[in-house]
Amino acid sequence: MSSRADFHCHSTASDGILSPTEVVELAYQQGVRILALTDHDSTEGVAEARRAAARYDDFTLVPGVELGTDIPGAEVHVLALFLDPDNAELQETLSRLRASRVGRGQGIVEKLREMGLDVTWEQVKRIAGDASVGRPHVAQALVDKGYVSEVREAFDRYIGRNGPAYVEREKMTPADAVATIVRLGGIPCLAHPADLEDLDGLLAELKAAGLAAMEVFYKEYEPPTVSRLEQAARKFDLIPLGGSDFHGIFGQSEPPPGGMRSPLPDASIEAVMALGRERMAPKAG
Numbered sequence: 001m002s003s004r005a006d007f008h009c010h011s012t013a014s015d016g017i018l019s020p021t022e023v024v025e026l027a028y029q030q031g032v033r034i035l036a037l038t039d040h041d042s043t044e045g046v047a048e049a050r051r052a053a054a055r056y057d058d059f060t061l062v063p064g065v066e067l068g069t070d071i072p073g074a075e076v077h078v079l080a081l082f083l084d085p086d087n088a089e090l091q092e093t094l095s096r097l098r099a100s101r102v103g104r105g106q107g108i109v110e111k112l113r114e115m116g117l118d119v120t121w122e123q124v125k126r127i128a129g130d131a132s133v134g135r136p137h138v139a140q141a142l143v144d145k146g147y148v149s150e151v152r153e154a155f156d157r158y159i160g161r162n163g164p165a166y167v168e169r170e171k172m173t174p175a176d177a178v179a180t181i182v183r184l185g186g187i188p189c190l191a192h193p194a195d196l197e198d199l200d201g202l203l204a205e206l207k208a209a210g211l212a213a214m215e216v217f218y219k220e221y222e223p224p225t226v227s228r229l230e231q232a233a234r235k236f237d238l239i240p241l242g243g244s245d246f247h248g249i250f251g252q253s254e255p256p257p258g259g260m261r262s263p264l265p266d267a268s269i270e271a272v273m274a275l276g277r278e279r280m281a282p283k284a285g
Contacts, residue, residue, distance in 0.1 A: 002256075003263035005034035007062065007272070008079060008191065008215065008243025012129065013037075013045030014066075015136035017248035020045035024052035027257035028059055034269060035257060036062035036081055036243065041097040042132040043085040062276065065094065066191065067181075070171040074196060075161060078177045079215075082276040083186035090184055097171075098132045104169035105133045111165040112138075112158065117147055135159050136249050151249050174202065175209040182210035185279050187272065189213035189241050193232075194225050203236045213272060217242025217262045219255050226262045239271045 010016035011023045018026065020037060023045075027035045037049045046063045053061035064081045083090055109121045119141045127144075128137040139154035148154045158165045172180070174190075181188040188211050193199055203211070216229040217240065233240040242264050246257045255261075 002031040002258035003217070003242070003260050004031060004258070005264050005269045006032050006243045006246070006258045006260075007036040007064070007081060007189065007241050008038050008066070009035060009246045009257050010039050011037060011045045011049070012131050013042050014039035014132045015134040015247060015249065020049035021052040023246070023257065024049050024059070024061065028056055030256050030258040032258040033058055034060045034062065034273065036064040036079070038064035038066045038079050038081075038243075040066050040068065040132055040134055041094050041101065043083070043090070043094065044132070046085045067097070067177045068171055069174040069177045071174060071202070076174040076196065076202070077191040078174060078181070079189040079191050080181040081187040081189060081272070082280055083181065083184055087184055093180065100169040100171075101133050104167045105135070105138060107167035108135065108138050108159055108165050111167065112142075115164065117142065117145070119145060136247065140249070150251055175205055178206050178209040178211050187212050187275055187279060189215060191215050192218050192245065194218070194221060194229060199232060200235070203232060203238070207236045207238070211238060212275065213239040213241045215242050216240035217260050217264050219244045219260050221261060223262065239275070240268050241272055
């Protein structure tokens, strides 16, 4: 059963294969009525998605972005919901992070070529088009060259965090990202947290920085995982959210927008929408 809200989706503005319009249309077909577009380090798809969403009287588009942050030994992703895409500070920050993606992508390609894999930066840029360059574009280049059979295999064998061609890039710390989102009037949500070590310690730090929500009902999370994360969300007074993390690049097994194994409860949807309206409301004085 599809969830009527999905707070984590990607488009061609970063590393998804569908345009923002196509993401909105697919989400609506799947029964989603509230959708957050959360491309990596980019809000470039929000305007198009809003135009597509306006075609439906019963559909709400939530502007968002996914920020990659770093802690020793792991990446931590933070969703920023209800941010104003026209905010100059936001765009300056995102521009800097996208530039670091380019440097990282070039470094990965160089390492792959040193390993004897005939992948070029021109090929990766061609795959990315106008989108924010990401590792999935490098992965697709490896698929196109026949070195791997699917994108996931490229991450597992070569470009994942512990892979031989992995390259670091400039990132915020998770606490810095959360504090920035709060300062800009958005709602910070910790993404896909199930495999993070010392989750309670991280949540305590991020709650102090202003974390408001955490993904609990993430695409493939099984009921025991959902239950464990629900307990953590309650402990730290976080809204238990979730999403499909739809990209369209992982084959037939990838769920569509709204396709979480455990759909979002109405209480979670109503809580984050109320908080979003509060933070986006004009401030008196």
